[in-house]
Amino acid sequence: MEAAAGGVGTLLVQLAKAAGASVVAAAGGPAKTDVARRLGADETVDYREPGWSKEVAPVDVVFDGVGGGVAREAFGLVAEAGRMVSFGLASGEWASVPEDDAVQRGVALVRAGASQEEMRGFTRDVLADAARGKVRPVIGQRFPLRDAARAHAAIEARATVGKTLLEVR
Numbered sequence: 001m002e003a004a005a006g007g008v009g010t011l012l013v014q015l016a017k018a019a020g021a022s023v024v025a026a027a028g029g030p031a032k033t034d035v036a037r038r039l040g041a042d043e044t045v046d047y048r049e050p051g052w053s054k055e056v057a058p059v060d061v062v063f064d065g066v067g068g069g070v071a072r073e074a075f076g077l078v079a080e081a082g083r084m085v086s087f088g089l090a091s092g093e094w095a096s097v098p099e100d101d102a103v104q105r106g107v108a109l110v111r112a113g114a115s116q117e118e119m120r121g122f123t124r125d126v127l128a129d130a131a132r133g134k135v136r137p138v139i140g141q142r143f144p145l146r147d148a149a150r151a152h153a154a155i156e157a158r159a160t161v162g163k164t165l166l167e168v169r
Helices: 007-018 030-038 068-075 099-105 116-131 145-156
Strands: 024-027 043-046 059-064 078-086 108-111 139-144 163-167
Touching: 007 024, 007 030, 007 116, 024 030, 030 043, 059 068, 068 078, 078 099, 099 108, 139 145, 145 163
Parallel strands: 024 043, 059 078, 078 108, 139 163
Antiparallel strands: none
């Protein structure tokens, strides 16, 4: 699971563990891999380190929240007949995995693109999980509304963990 210390990634780590999965969390830097470990990841890797994927055994599913080169490297970890689900592009681009490579290995490529109604359903489900204590959102940083530009710059620089909140009071 890439971007494991981001807003969606922190929830995915928790949900996967609650479902009984063994979770390999990939994040950018030691502080972020520590967050994923505290959330229950069985193994963590820093995808900013050269050759990071060589430390990971093949996996059944990759949840790609980064895209770009990180996602292309993660694609190499997907076991035959596995899946790669792309839901974000923190790098600024989708994974661009060649369809022929996926077909040859029997890997299903899924780009998340839910309808508004599906998104409402996902939101209701995760909020219910949070109310039951199954998951907890990670609030990494808060900014006063007047500093919204600084908050966006931190997100764009990938210097944030979990969710970034703008406070209106």
